[in-house]
Amino acid sequence: MATVSLSSPAGKWIMVSAILASAMAFIDGTALNVVLPALQQSLNAKGADLFWILNAYLLMLASLILIGGSLGDKLGRKKIFTAGIFIFIAGSALCGLSPGVFYLIIFRIIQGIGGALMIPGSLSLISSSIDVKERGKAIGTWSAITTVVTMGGPVLGGALADAGLWRYIFFINVPIGIAALLILWRKVAESRDDGADQSIDFPGAISIALGLALLTFGFLRMPAVGLNNWQVYGSLAAGLLLLAAFIYIERTSKHPMMPLSLFNNQTFSGINLLTFFLYAGLGGGMLFMSLNMVQVQGYSQLQSGLTFLPFTVLMISIARYAGSIADKKGPRLLLIIGPALAGVGLLILSFIKQTAGPADYWTSFFPGVLVFGFGMSLTVAPLTATVMGSVSDHFSGTASGINNAMTRIANVFANAIFGALAVLFFSGAMQGDLKKMPLSEKNKKAVTEQAANLGNAKVPDGINGPDRKAIETAYHNSFILAYSNIMRICAGLAFLGASMSVAFIRNSAVKKE
Known part of the structure; x- marks a missing residue:
């Protein structure tokens, strides 16, 4: 099919529609982490419910995103992209109207179906429609802007949650999605791989x-x-x-739907392994950092969201330059240094104990966030460009779908496994503290049952005086121990991601602009 220049009106409209739709999905993910404490209180949700609310969406996304990328290549990228946006905004509106946890989980599944059709479509549309000489720049721009907007999600989520308006995290998707649909309808031409097999x-x-x-x-x-x-x-x-x-x-x-021949290219295999390990660490780290700040350290949800601003500033400052360097020198070195630095940042964050709250931010969370953000800023644009540059153009939708699937699968497993591990770490620490307390077996059992709520654990009714204070302290200490262990595992995953770049990624396998 004919391609267009990035600077042409058609090229600009393609970029705007792709960025709007992607940002809508990514904001939803990061903002939701911050509003979880408010959502938990409002809907009287248990700790396990929170992980289902996160994973109902991620599960459908991970399960169907390969199908979304493949359908776009075969049936028309604009057509499938448009259908995904429509389903996503319908699911978002229903999530905002949810009367309880069960309905929210069901409507998050609808969101996930829409996201699976929508997310691979954005990159696929760019890769197949923009001139090859400008494709690297276009992907770098998409990576930088969507990541910056994504990292603004925690600030937005925190502000809405503190105002008691957590439902607007879902409602805000509706006008953004409608704007993207109108641009696609009026300004963007259809794109498909005419040589693709139409069978599903x-x-x-x-x-x-x-x-x-x-x-x-x-x-x-x-x-x-x-x-x-x-x-x-x-x-x-x-x-x-x-x-x-x-x-x-x-x-x-x-x-x-996933041609295994793509994995004969070890760079394509390596970049997807890097994506899996790094984003598993990223997802677990951001989730437990947000919960720690709000439920244990005494931050408001807005303050928790604002703590990610250094990350956003670094992405604005560095991401596009990293993409340009990767185009000129090759992505391999950046994809080793970036994930390794992200791992160092997560490791620094793991050593944080009980603090005096936001007053201690600059000496507690800030150094780790800074190093972590710098590492991710070096990684995001080169990673995306390597995915799209290591396969032929007619596999652009499939390649985008596979890499996005790796990201979502990593998040699903991070939430599920880290959620289970956190409860185990929390319960183990509580057992040690309970042995020292003069409580009846009935009360000890009631205290232990609260472990599933992690940082939102409440002292059971009927326990008062010094015992109540001791249990509150034990809950805090147990959560901090669980948080530290999870963050160290997340750091290890980031280091493992860097080792994938060392072992598999070769500059010679990535197409230049």
Whole structure:
């Protein structure tokens, strides 16, 4: 198909529509982390409910995003992108109107279906429509702007949550989505791979969706029923079998939704492994940092959101330059240094204990956020350009879908596994403190049951005086211990991501502008 210049009116409208839709989805993700404490109180949600609210969306996104990328290449990128935006804003409006936790989880599933069609479409539309000489610059611009807007999500979420308006995190998507739809309708031409096979890989789609769903369900049930329960090991085993079946189906299918031949390129394989490990660390780190600030350290939700501003400033200042350097010198070195620095930042954040609240921010959270933000600023644009530059143009939607799937799968597993681990760490620390307290077995059991609520754990009714104060202190200390352990695991994942760049990524495998 014919391509257009980035500086042409058509090129600018393509960029605006892609950035608006992507930003809508990414803001929703980061802002929701900050409003979770307000949402938990408003809907009387348990700790496990919070992880389901996060993962209902991420699960559908991870399960179906490969289908979204593949459908765009085959049936028309604008058509599938438009359908995804429409479903996403419908789901968002329903989320904002949710009367309770159950309905919110159901409507988050609808959001996830829309996101799966929408998110790979944005990058695919850019890669297939913008002239090849300007494609690197376009992807770098998309990466920088969407990441900056994404990191503004916590500030927006904090302000709305403190004002008692957490539902507007969902409502705000409606006008943004409508603007993107109008631009696509009036200003953007259709784009499809005319040589693509029009057949759809239904067996592959069903196996990957069910496999990921069962794995996530197993991890989320673990804190409530234990590892030896049939619901846990049965779900995990069935999920792994279905993922193995997905690989077999893709290897033997005449119309695979994920052509395994793409992974013959070790740079493409390496960049997706880097994405998985880094974004698992990023997702877990940001979630538990937000919960720590609000539920334990005494920050308001707006103050918690503002703590990410240094991250945003660094992205504005550095991300586009990092993309330009990667275009000229190759992305490999940046993709080693960036994730390693992000890991150092997460490690610094893991050593934070009880603080005096926002007054201690500059000497507690700020140094870690600064190093973490600098590392991510060096990584985001080169990572995206490497994904899109390591495959041929007619696989742009599929490549974008695979890499976005890695990001969402990483977030799903991070939330599920870290949620289970946090409860285990929290409960283990509480058991040690409870042995020292003169409480009845009934009261000890009631205190322990609150572990599922993590930082929002409340002292059971009927316990007063010095015991009440001791239990509150134990809850805080137990959460801080769990937080520290999770942040160190997240740092380890970032370092593992950097090692993927060392082992697999080669500059020679990435197309230049």
